[in-house]
Amino acid sequence: MSKNLVVRFAGEGGQGVVGGAELMAQAAAQGGYHVLTFSTFPSQIKGGPAWGQARISSEPILTPGDYLDVLVCQNQYAYDTNLPDLREGGLVVYNSEEFEIADNSRAIGIAADRMAREAGNPLASTIIMIGAVAQAAGVSVSALEAFIEKRWTRGRASDAAIIQGNINALRMGVEEAKKAGLALEDLEPAPSHDIPRVMIRGFEASALGAMAGGVESFIGYPISPATTMLVYMEQNLTGAEKFVGQASSEIEAIASLVGAGYSGRKVMTSTAGPGLSLMGEGLGLAWMAEIPLVIVDVQRGGPATGLPTKTEQSDFIMAMNPGHGDMSVPVIAPGTTEEAFWASIAALNWAERYQGPVILLSEAAIAERAQDIPMPDLSKVKVESRTVSGGAMQNRRYAGDSVSPFPVPGGPGAYVANGSEHDEQGDTTHLPDIHVTMTNRRFRKLEVLSDGTFEAENTGSDIVVLPWGGSKGSARAAWEQLQAEGVNVGWYYTMFLNPLPPTLLAELKTKKKVLVPELNYMGQLAGHLRSLGVNAEAITQYTGLPFKVSDLKAEISRRVQGQ
Amino acid sequence: MSKRNPLYDFKWCPGCGDFGVKVAIEQALAQRTAERGDSIEKTVIVAGIGCSGNLVHLQEGPQPFGIHGIHGRTLPVAYGIKSGRPDLNVLVVSGDGDFLSIGAEHIGPQARRNLDVTVVVMDNGIYGLTKGQASPTTNVDVVTSTTRYGKLDEKMNPYLFFLGAGVGYLNSQMSSRVKDLAAAIKAAMDYPGFSIVHVQSPCTTYNDTYALLKGDEKQGIEPLAFPIPDSHDAGDLIAAVNLVRTNRIPIGQIYRREGESVPGHERLARAKVNAGVGQASVEELLTGMLITA
């Protein structure tokens, strides 16, 4: 029996390949399996090569899977380009109306569109394909039927007919696979669970974390892959006291967040690289005028318009230094779906505590995945709010050498929140010693953010890996395999990238080599670590896709052996 | 700045029109707070970058809140403030460069949202703070440091621009007539919705237009500014457009849209009530995602 089933649906945009993978994952999750999806598609609504992948496992999942057990393909191009990812002994399920595969020893051709049409349910062709995959891989068909029943029970008169139509389609696919007589090793039965689990997408985890962290206003401008979070907020942050707005640009978005944060609200936006570039000056204002706000940057391939729908981790430097002048913006980068939930809370708390902007670095591969995770334990949520001025400071809003009470408009302590260098009450000044005092104050405020947590294992080793963000999963899987093989390499990980947890930084400085897997050309975090005195070496990839575990493992062991 | 702040080193030049605007705003705010029994801290002045924006530091007497941000972004800042705090009275002060050049993209969106703020544009037809470059409202043929051959670009007609962008309340004033200006600003603040008071506020150092605006018989200059005749129907958009279709400067109420003005925040509040939406808790939303095997 196998522990894993990796299925990829490949075809063109608009053919439901991403939806097919998600449906398969949802059904398997419903049946008790762990699941994780990953998809990639071009920046267009119809056409262009696209695929969606579902990993289904009897064990918790770290990555979408390097190699495919089943490749479902809609056309010749999808077959040709995805075949290299099919593992030895894997199966192909293909649309035989579109093209033919000569050697059918490991391939099942199905005229799914025609069958669906003939069954009077033209939308069911993906479900026919799923039926064939389930049969071939030994996934419980009755669990899939139960899922279909649940998924299409929507309290409408047509429910019963749609459910029956889809179950019929599923069974057609099952029959096709039986006819072909091809099968994989059966999947292990689904594990049982004693804790409640939710099926959630990355952006939903970020958004719900933000709501748990007390976000009050969300103002954004649509951009892939960050639009989903704006839309989720518009649909769900609906209370009478809440505000969600679509700005006319990212320039408007950041300036309005500054205004809203200044007015006393907990505020957030979501954007991607091009938007963050436009927000640079406004972020400087938030830093300078000491206004709490959070920006979620869902990284995509850059620069300029770059690869709008592909994943990359190439905004770290910009996140830390998004604008001109001396500033160092706090950065938190979740590495898993679960962390995405908690990172939003941490980011809002940090912004409130140090009174300034915080950047939450997400990425396409995290925002868009769907995964089953344990239901977040809401009793562990701790929400912080800025210390509000009661008037004792009068108008001396910027008095002192670190965080000071925040005057909220309408209350006491009228001052001018100023983006120009200013004195204690916010009036502009150019005196050298005041610029020194105020710059020191702004940097000293970061010291209240030293509570970031980190993971550390096998810390006795003087060569360690330190992945960040969404590369955590692949790095962790590679590291676990290396451990099992007796390769001596340590593990460090944190989502608190700036400022780094001080103990972590101190430990990293004692290491001979810190290997940083990251999805960019420059080795951005590694470069930053070197500037802090850590002997860091990047392991880079810039394909628009996540690391394969096997690639990372090979590269880490090569570096450990000092080649 | 309630009294002379020795650390604050900014000064307007003698004769700068902005002095009059400052006094008018002080008077309008004093009148408003007295009338409403409101505290001055319920007002926020959002200032642009320019000589004009420094007004926020120069206010004397009871101190409102202020925010002096970045060049061109007064309106988005004001939008952010109002989005969650409709209770605050927000007054924007901005220059012609700040508002009509770098910040012009924000006028249409906020007019269409009917953002409930009052904008006082301090138009001196020049970039003052950067020492005299041409702005959209610099007159044609004027030589500035960036218009060596005289200004070749046509002059922007800000009134026409505002009306085209959907601004529902438009008043035009001169900084030298402080009493009228104070009354206009006060009335605009009382208007529920997006209102602009466009002020001719000459720059004595780089573009002294006092004589042009007021006329000078000795030099044979006809005044550019003229009082809007009583016969003008400010509720009529076509009449307003016809009034401003001139190189001259009409002074008074140009336009006030007919009918009830519902500010943006009020539209949203009403829409939420109509849609009957509440706030689902995070727990409820997560429960909706539960995998029930």
Ligand SMILES: Cc1ncc(C[n+]2csc(CCOP(=O)(O)OP(=O)(O)O)c2C)c(N)n1
């Ligand atoms: C992004 C940006 N670009 C340019 C400047 C430089 N700058 C400061 S004030 C100003 C023009 C001010 O003109 P106006 O708004 O008419 O104000 P005035 O000084 O005339 O009152 C410019 C270009 C800046 N501060 N920020």
Ligand code: SF4
């Ligand atoms: S330069 Fe012009 S606008 Fe600036 S303070 Fe002097 S007179 Fe006023």
Ligand SMILES: [Mg+2]
């Ligand atoms: Mg000007």
